[in-house]
Amino acid sequence: MSSQDIPEENLPAEQGAAHGAVGVADEKHPFADPGLPPHEHRIQDIDERAAKRSERTVALLFTVSMLATIGFIASFVAIDVDKSVYIWPLGHISALNFALGVTLGIALFTIGAGAVHWARTLMSDVEVADERHPIEASPEVREKVFADFKQGAKESAIGRRKLIRTTMFGALTLVPLSGVVLLRDLGPLPEEKLRHTLWSKGKLLVNMNTNEPLRPSDVAVGSLTFAKPEGLEEHDHGFQNEIAKAALMIVRIQPENIKDKRELEWSHEGIVAYSKICTHVGCPISLYEQQTHHVLCPCHQSTFDLSDGARVIFGPAGHALPQLRIGVNDEGYLEALGDFEEPVGPAFWERG
Ligand code: FES
Structure with a gap:
C-alpha cells in the first residue's frame, strides 16, 4: 500500500502535513492522525561536549559492569561458603550468596543502563511514523530492514565511538564468565x-x-x-x-x-x-x-x-x-x- 492509497488523515504527521490532512479526530475522521508534536533536538545532537559527556557515562557504566563481573568471580573464589553476614532486614545470610547476587546484579544492570543511556542520548533521534502494512514482509521490505539495520549501526556510531564499543564488548564478554566459574560446583568426575x-x-x-x-x-x-x-x-x-x-x-x-x-x-x-x-x-x-x-x-x-x-x-x-x-x-x-x-x-x- 503506498501513501497515495491511504486517507490523508491517517498519514504520518510529516506526510499528512504535506497533504494538509493532519488534524483532530471528528465524526467524519474518527481515526485521524493527530500528528507528531514538534521535534525537540537533544542537547547531545547540538553540543559535541554534551555528546562526549554521554559517551563517557556509557563507557563508565560498561566499565562498572566489567569490574562487577570480576568482583563476582573474586567473591566465588575467595569467600568461604560457610561464612554468613548480617544484612538488615534479611538477618544473617550467606556472605557468598550475597556477594554473588550483588555483583552479578550490578554487572547486568550496568550493561542494560549503559545500553539504554547510549540509545537515548547518542543514537539517531530521527522520529519516523511508519505506514501499516501486511504482516508478511515482502522481499523489498526485508531488503529495507537490512538496509535500516546497517544504517542504524552506522548511526549508532559504533564504528566511530571506539571507547563505547571496546567497553561494551568487554562487558558482554566478561558477563558469561559468571556462569562458567559456577561449573566448578559440579565437582570432580566420578570416574571409578x-x-x-x-x-x-x-x-x-x-x-x-x-x-x-x-x-x-x-x-x-x-x-x-x-x-x-x-x-x-x-x-x-x-x-x-x-x-x-x-x-x-x-x-x-x-x-x-x-x-x-x-x-x-x-x-x-x-x-x-x-x-x-x-x-x-x-x-x-x-x-x-x-x-x-x-x-x-x-x-x-x-x-x-x-x-x-x-x-x-x-x-x-x-x-x-x-x-x-x-x-x-x-x-x-x-x-x-x-x-x-x-x-x-x-x-x-x-x-x-
Ligand atoms: S527408570 Fe525408567 S524404566 Fe526404570
Whole structure:
C-alpha cells in the first residue's frame, strides 16, 4: 500500500502535513492522525561536549559492569561458603550468596543502563511514523530492514565511538564468565566410583527387612527378596547412597528354567542375585512376576527377564540388570563372590 492509497488523515504527521490532512479526530475522521508534536533536538545532537559527556557515562557504566563481573568471580573464589553476614532486614545470610547476587546484579544492570543511556542520548533521534502494512514482509521490505539495520549501526556510531564499543564488548564478554566459574560446583568426575559398590568377596547377603543374613532356604521359589551387604545399618550416615547402589533382588528359579549359561554359573542352586537399580534412569525395581520371571520397573515400565540374564524385553532401559555372583560360605550363608562386574544403574557412559 503506498501513501497515495491511504486517507490523508491517517498519514504520518510529516506526510499528512504535506497533504494538509493532519488534524483532530471528528465524526467524519474518527481515526485521524493527530500528528507528531514538534521535534525537540537533544542537547547531545547540538553540543559535541554534551555528546562526549554521554559517551563517557556509557563507557563508565560498561566499565562498572566489567569490574562487577570480576568482583563476582573474586567473591566465588575467595569467600568461604560457610561464612554468613548480617544484612538488615534479611538477618544473617550467606556472605557468598550475597556477594554473588550483588555483583552479578550490578554487572547486568550496568550493561542494560549503559545500553539504554547510549540509545537515548547518542543514537539517531530521527522520529519516523511508519505506514501499516501486511504482516508478511515482502522481499523489498526485508531488503529495507537490512538496509535500516546497517544504517542504524552506522548511526549508532559504533564504528566511530571506539571507547563505547571496546567497553561494551568487554562487558558482554566478561558477563558469561559468571556462569562458567559456577561449573566448578559440579565437582570432580566420578570416574571409578560408578564402577564399584559395597560388594566384595565373602560379604554376606543380608535381608533388607530383617537385617538377618540369608541362607538358601530363606529364598523360596516365587518370592522376591531384597538384600544388602552385611555390616551396614540403615542409620550409618553417609552410606545411604552406597547401600542403595548395592541393593539386590534375590529370586529362586528352577535351574532348568535358567536360559543364560553365565547366569546359571553365577547362581547358587537357582538362586540369582541382580541389581535392584533400573538401568534406565535408576528407579528401584519392585515388581516380580513369578510365572514368567519378569521384573518390572514402576517408573517407565522397563521389563527384565530374570531367567535370561535379566535382559530387557520391554521399555526404555538400554541394558540388562547387572548380576552379582553368589555362593554359600562354610556356615551355610549366601555370600558374594566379588563385586558387580559392570556399573549398576544408568551409568551408560561407563560401559564399554
Ligand atoms: S527408570 Fe526404570 S524404566 Fe525408567
